[in-house]
Amino acid sequence: MEGRKASESFIIMNELVLPNDTNTFGNLMGGRLMYWMDIAASMAAARHCNFPCMTASVDNLSFKNAIKLGNVVHIEAKITRAFNTSMEIHLKVWGEDMLHQYRYESNEAYFTFVALDPTGKPRSVPPVITETEQEKQLFDGALRRRQLRLILGGKMKPDDANELKALFIKE
Numbered sequence: 001m002e003g004r005k006a007s008e009s010f011i012i013m014n015e016l017v018l019p020n021d022t023n024t025f026g027n028l029m030g031g032r033l034m035y036w037m038d039i040a041a042s043m044a045a046a047r048h049c050n051f052p053c054m055t056a057s058v059d060n061l062s063f064k065n066a067i068k069l070g071n072v073v074h075i076e077a078k079i080t081r082a083f084n085t086s087m088e089i090h091l092k093v094w095g096e097d098m099l100h101q102y103r104y105e106s107n108e109a110y111f112t113f114v115a116l117d118p119t120g121k122p123r124s125v126p127p128v129i130t131e132t133e134q135e136k137q138l139f140d141g142a143l144r145r146r147q148l149r150l151i152l153g154g155k156m157k158p159d160d161a162n163e164l165k166a167l168f169i170k171e
């Protein structure tokens, strides 16, 4: 299958935080943000492979800064690497105060999507072609992150995670 550039999957999504999106502190609910991130990531995955995709896993969501009522949520999503049927999508999220014209980091995460055929079975996806230094770094790290998430998901034995082990065990 012919490769596709990582940049071709790039998605920007903006949402305005309205009262119904907030918690009792007047900040965006974490669950609502995850919902929007899932949508942005699924669009990036579908753009890469041109097939319907299903969320397989979400890694390490930690919220650095709350996003306030009336601010804009700015989400950027891009594929880092494709394996066989699965794709890792990197997301970065900012809050934007439009009145005072500044942007602050909110969070960063990796989502994994699996492409499905019309019968609902996983299907192969095109490999990723990296161009920038940042894309190459994310591509390299994706193999270790995949091994970690598959171990945590009970889908891989730690002994088989050679690239991940190499981080901790020096010969």
Ligand SMILES: CC(C)(COP(=O)(O)OP(=O)(O)OC[C@H]1O[C@@H](n2cnc3c(N)ncnc32)[C@H](O)[C@@H]1OP(=O)(O)O)[C@@H](O)C(=O)NCCC(=O)NCCS
Residues within 6 Å of the ligand: 054, 055, 056, 057, 082, 083, 084, 085, 086, 087, 112, 114, 122, 149, 150, 153, 155
């Ligand atoms: C994700 C799903 C399609 C994987 O199907 P499966 O029968 O386990 O298929 P396989 O074991 O052949 O794995 C298929 C791919 O998914 C990946 N995968 C499976 N579980 C995973 C997990 N927990 N985290 C990351 N990737 C995972 C595998 O590594 C494999 O990728 P590869 O082909 O690139 O190597 C299936 O578990 C599913 O449908 N889950 C429900 C998803 C869902 O409902 N999402 C919406 C949110 S609730």
